[in-house]
Amino acid sequence: MAGDKIDMIHHVADGDKLEIFHWHISLPKLEIFGLDMSITKHVLFMWIAAALMLIIFISIARKESMVPRGWRNFFEAICEFLRDFVAKPYLHEDTNTYLPILWTFFFFILFCNLLGLIPFGATATGNIIVTGTLAVSALVIIKISAFLKHGPRGYLHALVPQVPGWLWPMMFVVEVLGWGAKTMALAVRLFANMLAGHIVILGFLSLPFIFKSYGEVVGYGVGIFSVAICVAIGCLELFVAFLQAFVFTFLTAVFLGMMTHPSH
Numbered sequence: 495m496a497g498d499k500i501d502m503i504h505h506v507a508d509g510d511k512l513e514i515f516h517w518h519i520s521l522p523k524l525e526i527f528g529l530d531m532s533i534t535k536h537v538l539f540m541w542i543a544a545a546l547m548l549i550i551f552i553s554i555a556r557k558e559s560m561v562p563r564g565w566r567n568f569f570e571a572i573c574e575f576l577r578d579f580v581a582k583p584y585l586h587e588d589t590n591t592y593l594p595i596l597w598t599f600f601f602f603i604l605f606c607n608l609l610g611l612i613p614f615g616a617t618a619t620g621n622i623i624v625t626g627t628l629a630v631s632a633l634v635i636i637k638i639s640a641f642l643k644h645g646p647r648g649y650l651h652a653l654v655p656q657v658p659g660w661l662w663p664m665m666f667v668v669e670v671l672g673w674g675a676k677t678m679a680l681a682v683r684l685f686a687n688m689l690a691g692h693i694v695i696l697g698f699l700s701l702p703f704i705f706k707s708y709g710e711v712v713g714y715g716v717g718i719f720s721v722a723i724c725v726a727i728g729c730l731e732l733f734v735a736f737l738q739a740f741v742f743t744f745l746t747a748v749f750l751g752m753m754t755h756p757s758h
Contacts, residue, residue, distance in 0.1 A: 508534045508535055508536045508616070508621055535616035536616055536617075536618040536621050536624060537618075538616070539606065539609045539610070539615060539616045539617075539618050540606060540618045540624070542609060543602055543605035543606045543609055543618070544602065546605055547601055547602065547605060550565070550569070551569070551601075554566045554569060554570075572600075573597060576593075576596060576597060576600060576743065577589065577593055580596065580740075580743060580744050580747050581593050581596055581747050583751075584747050584748055584750065584751025584752075584755070585747065585750065585751050585754065585755070586751075586755055588643075588754055588755075592639070592747075592750060595635060595746075596743050596746060596747055599628070599632065599739075599742060599743050599746055600739050600740065600742075600743040601739075603619060603628070603684065603738065603739040603742055603743075604735060604736060604739035606618040606619045606624075607619055607688060607734075607735035607736075607738060607739060608732075608735050610688065610692070610735075611728070611731060611732065611735065617688050617689070617692065619684055619685065619688045619738075620685060620688040620689040620692065621685070622681060622682070622685045624685075625680070625681040625682070625684040625685040626681040626685075628680070628681070628684070628742070629677045629678070629680035629681035629684075630677060630681075632677075632680060632742075632746045632749070633673065633676075633677045633749075635750070636746070636749050636750050636753050637753070639750065639753065639754055640652055640653075640753035640754055643754050644754075652752075652753050652754075653666070653669055653753070654666050654669050676745075676749060679745075680742060680745060680746070683738070683741065683742075684738050684741075684742055687734055687738050688734070688735075688738060691727060691730065691731040691734060692731075694727055695724050695727050695728070695731075698720040698723050698724050698727070699720060699724060701716050701717075701719075701720045702714075702716050702717035702720055
């Protein structure tokens with residue numbers, strides 16, 4: 495807030511300042527070999543998400559009780575669901591090999607999504623660079639896994655389906671472009687869904703200030719309506735946070751299964 499102006503875009507935009515209520519905390523600036531490596535809000539909240547994962551899962555793993563309770567029961571149920579209904583149908587006997595990767599993708603994206611819902615938080619997955627990096631990482635893991643499993647010849651066989659020899663070069667180009675499109679879809683879907691909710695809330699929160707010029711009664715009436723809608727959208731965003739983490743993990747498992755088990 496500056497004077498009589500209210501900055502509401504800071505929640506969706508990246509930057510070098512963290513705003514907690516009325517405090518503005520400047521994040522450290524860093525330059526390495528001429529490259530700007532400054533710590534931004536999205537970087538900070540990705541670190542927080544990673545730290546929370548380490549704290550939670552290390553503490554859960556140390557519990558020796560055979561019967562899960564509390565938070566352990568909650569996270570174990572999610573892990574088992576991802577194993578039985580996401581990984582196994584596509585990875586078959588390789589499920590346990592790739593399950594840690596899928597779990598990591600799901601919980602890292604989920605924690606980043608949820609951290610963006612707190613008042614002074616920032617949604618790192620609302621940044622196309624972050625989601626693009628996650629998508630490229632998934633693509634690299636898929637390709638390396640397929641190459642190591644099948645070898646060079648088997649990898650090409652898994653990449654391009656059985657077609658006549660004269661058609662193979664064209665299909666190879668089509669498949670390469672297709673994997674580029676799949677990577678783009680992973681990145682854009684997560685980015686757009688996490689950004690859209692914040693933009694919609696921003697739009698509704700702006701309405702009282704727009705209609706204030708028509709009188710205080712109209713402004714307050716629109717304000718009550720806007721707050722009610724924002725609460726509903728906030729609840730929807732909580733669902734979307736879980737859904738988009740699941741969708742990214744599910745598609746990664748599907749693409750991984752396509753390359754490691756082409757016969758299925």
